[in-house]
Structures are given as C-alpha cells and as structure tokens.
Amino acid sequence: xxxxxxxxxxxxxxxxxxxxxxxxxxxxxxxxxxxxxxxxxxxxxxxxxxxxxxxxxxxxxxxxxxxxxxxxxxxxxxxxxxxxxxxxxxxxxxxxxxxxxxxxxxxxxx
Amino acid sequence: xxxxxxxxxxxxxxxxxxxxxxxxxxxxxxxxxxxxxxxxxxxxxxxxxxxxxxxxxxxxxxxxxxxxxxxxxxxxxxxxxxxxxxxxxxxxxxxxxxxxxxxxxxxxxxxxxxxxxxxxxxxxxxxxxxxxxxxxxxxxxxxxxxxxxxxxxxxxxxxxxxxxxxxxxxxxxxxxxxxxxxxxxxxxxxxxxxxxxxxxxxxxxxxxxxxxxxxxxxxxxxxxxxxxxxxxxxxxxxxxxxxxxxxxxxxxxxxxxxxxxxxxxxx
Numbered sequence: 001x002x003x004x005x006x007x008x009x010x011x012x013x014x015x016x017x018x019x020x021x022x023x024x025x026x027x028x029x030x031x032x033x034x035x036x037x038x039x040x041x042x043x044x045x046x047x048x049x050x051x052x053x054x055x056x057x058x059x060x061x062x063x064x065x066x067x068x069x070x071x072x073x074x075x076x077x078x079x080x081x082x083x084x085x086x087x088x089x090x091x092x093x094x095x096x097x098x099x100x101x102x103x104x105x106x107x108x109x110x
Numbered sequence: 111x112x113x114x115x116x117x118x119x120x121x122x123x124x125x126x127x128x129x130x131x132x133x134x135x136x137x138x139x140x141x142x143x144x145x146x147x148x149x150x151x152x153x154x155x156x157x158x159x160x161x162x163x164x165x166x167x168x169x170x171x172x173x174x175x176x177x178x179x180x181x182x183x184x185x186x187x188x189x190x191x192x193x194x195x196x197x198x199x200x201x202x203x204x205x206x207x208x209x210x211x212x213x214x215x216x217x218x219x220x221x222x223x224x225x226x227x228x229x230x231x232x233x234x235x236x237x238x239x240x241x242x243x244x245x246x247x248x249x250x251x252x253x254x255x256x257x258x259x260x261x262x263x264x265x266x267x268x269x270x271x272x273x274x275x276x277x278x279x280x281x282x283x284x285x286x287x288x289x290x291x292x293x294x295x296x297x298x299x300x301x302x303x304x305x306x307x308x309x310x311x312x313x314x315x316x317x318x319x320x321x322x323x324x325x326x327x328x329x330x331x332x333x334x335x336x337x338x339x340x341x342x343x344x345x346x347x348x349x350x351x352x353x354x355x356x357x358x359x360x361x362x363x364x365x366x367x368x369x370x371x372x373x374x375x376x377x
Contacts, residue, residue: 096148
C-alpha cells in the first residue's frame with residue numbers, strides 16, 4: 001500500500017469547506033477563551049493567566065498545523081525536520097531561561 | 111533544461127523538492143522567531159516589579175486581526191483545494207479573498223503603529239508625568255529652545271508606574287482631557303515608539319518582522335493570483351504545488367500570530 005500524505009489524496013472541495021468551517025469556529029472559541037482568561041481575576045499575578053492563555057494558544061496552533069498544514073498525515077522526512085526544529089527550539093528557550101540570572105560577576109547589581 | 115521533481119515526488123524523500131525546501135525554510139523561521147520570543151522572555155522576566163506594561167495594546171484590533179489571519183489561512187487552503195479539483199475560478203476567488211484579508215490586516219497594523227507613534231509620555235519639571243495622544247504643537251514649539259506649547263489628550267500622573275498597568279481600576283477611572291503644556295515645563299518628551307522602553311522595542315520588532323512576512327507572503331500570493339497564474343494553462347500540477355508551498359508559508363505566518371497575539375496583547 002502506498003503511503004500518501006493528506007495533500008496527495010484525492011480532494012473533495014465541499015469536505016474541505018466543512019473542515020475549514022469547523023476549524024474556524026474552534027479558533028473563534030479558543031480566541032474568545034484567551035481573551036476571557038486575560039480579563040478574568042485568576043490568582044494574584046499574571047503567572048496562572050499566562051500559563052492558561054499559552055496552553056489555549058498551543059491548542060490553536062495544533063489546529064492550524066495539524067489540519068490546515070496537513071501535519072497530521074505528513075511524510076517521515078517532514079516529521080524528522082520538525083523533530084530537529086523542536087529539539088533546537090527547546091534548547092534555545094531552555095538556555096534562555098537557564099541564563100536569565102546568569103550575569104557575569106560585576107556586570108549586574110541584582 | 112527541466113527542473114526535476116517539481117511535480118512528481120522524489121523516490122527517496124517521497125515528496126517533491128519545493129515542499130522539502132519550504133519545510134526546511136520554515137524550520138529556520140521557527141528559530142528566527144524563537145530567538146525573538148526568548149528575547150521577549152528575558153526582557154519580561156528582567157523587568158523591575160510593576161514596570162512591565164499591561165493593557166497598552168488595543169485588544170479589539172488584535173482580535174480582529176486574529177480573525178482576519180485565521181480566515182486568510184482558510185481561504186489559502188481552499189484555494190489549493192480548488193486547484194486540486196481543477197476549479198480555477200474558485201481558486202481565483204479564494205486567493206483574491208486571501209489578498210484582501212492580508213491587506214486589511216496590514217492596514218489595521220499600520221493604524222496601531224500610527225496610534226503608538228502619536229502617543230506621548232512627557233516628564234514634567236515638577237516630577238509628574240503627562241501621558242496622552244498628541245493634539246497640537248504650537249508653530250514655535252521647540253523643546254531644545256524651550257519655546258511654544260504642546261497639547262495632549264490624556265492625563266497627568268504622579269508616578270510613572272501608574273502608566274504601566276492600563277487595566278488597573280485607577281487607570282480605568284482616570285479622566286482624559288486636553289492638556290496644554292509649555293515647553294519650559296517639559297523635562298523630557300517621547301512617543302511610544304521602539305525607543306520608549308523594552309516592551310515597545312520588542313513589540314515593534316516582533317510585529318514588524320511578522321508584518322514583513324505578511325507583506326512578502328501577500329506579494330507571492332498576488333503573483334500566483336495574477337501573472338503567475340498563466341502556468342495553470344501549461345502545467346496545472348506544478349502550479350498546484352506552488353500554491354501548496356506558498357500556503358504552507360502563509361499558515362506559518364498565521365501560527366506566529368497565534369502566539370504573538372496572546373503574548374503581546376493579552377498578557
């Protein structure tokens with residue numbers, strides 16, 4: 001059996017329109033949820049709100065990447081490229097957070 | 111000479127070359143924006159308590175732009191699907207919608223930039239701060255020579271920290287009026303441009319780079335919608351692949367905005 005990515009399969013325009021309508025509605029809902037969270041009174045500071053808002057943004061991003069970019073059914077090579085990207089992206093963010101307070105001696109007073 | 115694997119998949123990768131190319135390019139773009147997002151984290155974490163701004167950006171306009179980009183991502187996908195089912199008229203319609211949505215996004219972004227560049231913070235010699243949008247500068251206004259007056263529509267606060275959280279009850283209750291200030295009363299005056307503070311610096315950098323991507327993507331999509339669509343008559347398969355590749359770039363631009371909007375407007 002030939003392994004086909006989503007973009008190689010036969011396309012039905014009407015089914016794509018239905019898919020897009022569902023994705024758009026979910027994006028509207030998640031965007032509303034982010035705004036509601038932002039203006040809500042959760043916790044004392046922003047930490048909890050930022051965590052919830054970013055979690056909702058990740059759901060949003062999954063929808064766009066998974067369905068609109070067909071990442072849910074792509075070829076192994078694309079996944080390999082993305083795996084490397086994720087690895088280096090996590091490294092970039094991790095090193096940044098790790099180095100947040102790592103000032104060389106004598107260069108910062110806090 | 112014909113370029114190989116522009117239509118058919120390479121036997122080793124299972125994908126046509128342009129698709130491998132765009133995914134490698136998008137991987138490099140992730141690192142580019144990732145670097146800027148990590149700069150944002152450093153600036154935010156490093157800000158003194160109470161000095162990181164909240165509520166400085168217009169959430170309504172940001173939400174409208176989010177919806178516009180989501181819609182444009184959908185019309186891009188439908189344009190590609192229309193090519194796949196050989197409906198060129200629908201392709202033209204959907205891609206035309208994408209161009210209009212993208213231009214509207216850029217128009218709103220320009221309005222937001224203009225609003226920030228017209229918004230001034232004035233440090234007064236008495237230690238207070240005036241903050242508001244520029245209404246008028248007198249003809250002889252010169253801050254260096256200390257001549258003339260400037261009129262802002264805004265309010266005056268005792269402490270600069272009061273200008274940081276515009277969602278606070280105090281900021282919401284503040285009454286905004288036209289304030290005329292003599293140049294002799296001004297210690298320092300500057301707009302909310304990139305040089306204002308670290309928030310505006312990273313805001314203009316991130317959204318400016320994103321807007322450049324939108325502009326570039328729009329030009330490419332316009333080319334495929336207009337003169338580039340001639341390829342449809344000679345090589346529809348290759349043209350469809352071009353639409354898929356440009357669509358992948360457009361979805362990536364949408365993905366970046368999905369994180370920019372909450373990070374800058376909502377938190």
